[in-house]
């Protein structure tokens with residue numbers, strides 16, 4: 167049996183899929199191959215938020231799983247819509263990497279060094295809102311494209327000899343993506359979560375398979391399949407709890423993927439801590455809530471997320487942001 171891993175063809179997707187493939191092969195002892203799947207988000211070039219958000223990247227991979235064109239799909243968890251995918255299961259969330267957003271600016275500049283009116287690119291309403299809250303004088307520019315394309319718009323960051331002139335002073339990207347493609351060298355400042363709360367699930371991967379192949383399901387032969395066992399070995403339970411809480415905030419807010427919502431949870435000892443923010447996209451207002459729980463289970467983490475979402479709603483979240491944005 168060769169396990170087929172469906173992947174997008176971007177450098178980031180290929181890198182993270184290859185890493186997951188290597189880990190699966192190492193713990194499972196079976197051959198693994200990558201299968202490239204073209205997604206609507208790769209083919210079309212319009213504004214991502216107008217296309218229905220990053221969910222477009224996910225749909226094609228899920229179709230491929232359901233059509234048996236691949237056995238496993240590796241997603242960036244923050245790109246996964248919160249709704250259920252019938253017939254599919256997130257079989258593993260490997261240990262999460264750096265959750266922070268990162269400023270990648272020309273000339274080594276940090277946020278405080280950027281001149282008034284500096285042009286900072288991001289395609290994320292969440293990042294735009296928090297940038298504007300920190301520096302209302304910046305000109306936040308809507309951009310899209312893969313990580314290299316975005317870096318190429320900042321002078322000096324393209325990472326090739328014939329460096330394009332660049333029309334932006336900086337871009338904001340997830341540290342996780344830069345780490346995965348070995349481009350942390352372009353980061354001029356990592357934003358701590360008090361300045362910029364990350365997207366729910368940022369820095370975490372979701373390894374999805376058909377439910378029949380998932381851990382705990384039993385294979386048709388009656389034993390736990392080799393794939394299920396390998397997937398279970400890749401899972402990190404603290405990561406799973408944290409991202410479950412973060413995604414429960416989004417689900418309870420009924421927030422679309424372009425909604426300006428940040429959330430970050432982490433386990434420390436016997437407690438799960440969660441903090442979340444809903445921002446006005448113009449940076450003028452935000453509501454922020456945090457809470458901890460000793461319910462270190464899927465259900466406990468979900469309830470924590472729901473509670474924090476309800477605190478946000480009680481504080482007026484629905485009045486300051488279009489939570490349904492892009493849904």
Ligand SMILES: NCc1[nH]cc(CCC(=O)O)c1CC(=O)O
Nearest residue numbers: 242244339340342343368369370
């Ligand atoms: N929306 C694009 C996307 N999806 C996942 C990552 C990398 C970070 C991660 O895995 O959380 C990125 C790039 C970015 O936001 O800079």
